Amino acid sequence: MRTGPKASGPRTASQIAHHVLARAEENARLDRYEQDVKSAFDAIVPTLKRISALQHETDFESRAQDIARRELGFELPEDILADAWVERLDMRRLHAWCTFATYRRFCDDFFSRDPLAAEEGDRHFNGGFEGFLQTCGFHTLDISPCADGRLAHLIRYVLRLPHRAVRRKSYAGALFDIDDSVQKWVETEMLRFRSGRPNTADAPTRYLKLVAYHFSSSDPEHEGCAAHGSDTTKAAAAGLERLLGFQQAIENSFCCGASIDLLLIGVDTDRDAIRVHVPDAEGGMAVDRYLDVMELYETTARLDASRARHDIQDAVRQTSPGVAEGMARLIERLIENNLSQIDSVRGRHGERYADIGHAEHFIGAGVGFEEIQLRNLMYFAYLDTVEEATQDLDVGIRIFTGLNVRRGLPAPVVVRFDYHGQVPGARDRAVARCRRVSEAIKSRYADLFERGLLHLMQVVRDCNADAPIEVLACTASADAKAGGHR
């Protein structure tokens, strides 16, 4: 695939040479899935425009349903169409309804078909990855990216990891909650002692916490991390500080030499290229000592595969000569995986993504959303209560004011709480949380809600069963019960 010399000046997608280590088939598969999902959401506005233009024709309802079936793959709620003759079609409700219906179909597909799972012969996947991780000296990989929608695909796309084999908890600015992580560490260690899962407690492995901050290489002062004022150094330093805080919390709270390992990476959201702050022999990292995988992509693209891998190994060790062997191997894997993603972005978008800014289709608020492994699809406000998350939610509403409200379209919000079905009363509590949070959102953004510019769908899911999502209520449905449609 190494066709032609390195292009000088701006390149178009077709001119781009692929990297020797890029996995073309995997790229094609992941790309296809992303395009399928996004085009379904992208189809909503043009389809509704066409339908809107027909609303005063006599056979409006049947023609609208024909178009909806063909373009969107589902029928529209009859009551909304039937009411159009009285005043005019309630486009806001219809838009929210279509967004929610598309989201629901996307979820059903994800949980029934497992489209991002390993394929036959993908030796690095799932079980394979857990085993590999343990040979590197880690029994758990706990990743906290920034909650920014441009990092929502970090696990499965940017790092090409099996999404079920790692823990993901997103926070604004990647500033994860130390108490929550300590709790997860405690649970992890208990299960090793008690059940030998994922390995027994006497195995010499540790819990690895990874923080992913982000920046924009083409517009660093505006399209970087909002939580850190688009200051890349600040974002990296804050991530490193939080990691050290977590480590110190474990060391101070538990005896017998308890500790954890840490890794800091940065993501260029324009090109999905990572930089890795390779730890030294003592595990120490520095904000200004990192390996830039974009550079590595350029210098290794046209080598043969084994030479390219060799150069990656060298580069990791040159960055931090004392790096532990297992950590180095994990980092090499992450880098090689990332080369495929860089290659894929280049192949499809050229020098950088066209949408380097926000372009989400809906807001997700609550706990869950395992299916969101795609970039710029959903703005995620991870929350238990609106009271604690007002800042995150306000940012989300501000983004959707720019994206939707200024065009007269609503901000669609999915309120979602996943629960563990084997715990008695867990579903009831998830349902109650959905209701409470929905009420709090309605009351905080009462003005938008009353003008039909904010719609809410309430969803729960039993994350222990291999279950689909369960829709509880939806403000865009006539009977306040979405998903009654076929």
Add this chain to the structure above:
Amino acid sequence: MRTGPKASGPRTASQIAHHVLARAEENARLDRYEQDVKSAFDAIVPTLKRISALQHETDFESRAQDIARRELGFELPEDILADAWVERLDMRRLHAWCTFATYRRFCDDFFSRDPLAAEEGDRHFNGGFEGFLQTCGFHTLDISPCADGRLAHLIRYVLRLPHRAVRRKSYAGALFDIDDSVQKWVETEMLRFRSGRPNTADAPTRYLKLVAYHFSSSDPEHEGCAAHGSDTTKAAAAGLERLLGFQQAIENSFCCGASIDLLLIGVDTDRDAIRVHVPDAEGGMAVDRYLDVMELYETTARLDASRARHDIQDAVRQTSPGVAEGMARLIERLIENNLSQIDSVRGRHGERYADIGHAEHFIGAGVGFEEIQLRNLMYFAYLDTVEEATQDLDVGIRIFTGLNVRRGLPAPVVVRFDYHGQVPGARDRAVARCRRVSEAIKSRYADLFERGLLHLMQVVRDCNADAPIEVLACTASADAKAGGHR
């Protein structure tokens, strides 16, 4: 001490014979502490009345300070007194200020002097109790009483347990949070495996969860548990159901025969007498199968000590013939302890407490309050956010509307978050939570707050250090910083 025959008809305190197993010295000590604390709070209103009557005299400020020093033990803030000549003394602010100052002194005393600790020779206490608990087959005793202020003294008074050797988490209706308890179980088991605390994981002991519901023997339909509509059977059934849910959650979530033991007790808040739902051989309990310790008090009061203990043992086994030996021994201990409390209440109050209803002095909102081991001193709203706890807070404000606001006095609210000082950033997070919750309370009860009928003091405490409380802010202080007083 067994003087005279059993009195017939209502008895006065002086007529009451003491129970053979009642510990007179311990009763005197606990009683003295309770009286000291309560009388300090009780002195506030009469003292302020006297001071109010003087406010237009020429030497008002110095006379007021003399009275305050003498009656309350501290001086009043000069700015409030100095402003009195302009309009009139701001009694609301002054009342809140005195309540907060008294609370602060009470806390400082508690954390510096440890007034409820074991005394020399108290063989059943602290280390002794943990060892005893393990011989009964339990490594942890986790108690969830109802959050009702009439059960705030459950651990140290009603059950006479060392308050630092058991876990207490209060919830409205004793309906504890299963997820929170599962998390505590996980942590407990991890520490046993990892550090052998409180015993090693191979010791054949289990985690014991105890629920304490409550009722009123003299006015069961009005002074019982508000969360269960004063329905004793409902309160007991709901407690039992929650216990079984917790057990099932552990059994379903963890393998290798993981389980816990359960115990349900009821408390008659008129007399502090408990009833124990003694578990059968399989650990099963029934709402209508319990041992009434009040009855046992009557029938054993005038026996000799060893005969009384023997009857207690018999009664436990008669209630549930198959009860496990260790569980039976723990229950016998709780019963004998409770006899002292019943005796103490009888001795001081006769047939029942005079204040069988609410008589709290302030509301506590947040997480912490280890020092609150006294009955009817504080209404406790255990909360992380106002959003999740609106119901509990509304009840508290309603109670204080009856107790204070209708007399023109404010509802004093202590917002408190304890933190683990060894966790980096923990204090900052506690401070931020205090501020967030205080703002949310001010906004929810804006009408009261603006009329000076709601005052807030913000407090944090490092619960890992043996530290005093730290006052962050107070709406009753001129500089919004309480505790600037000497």
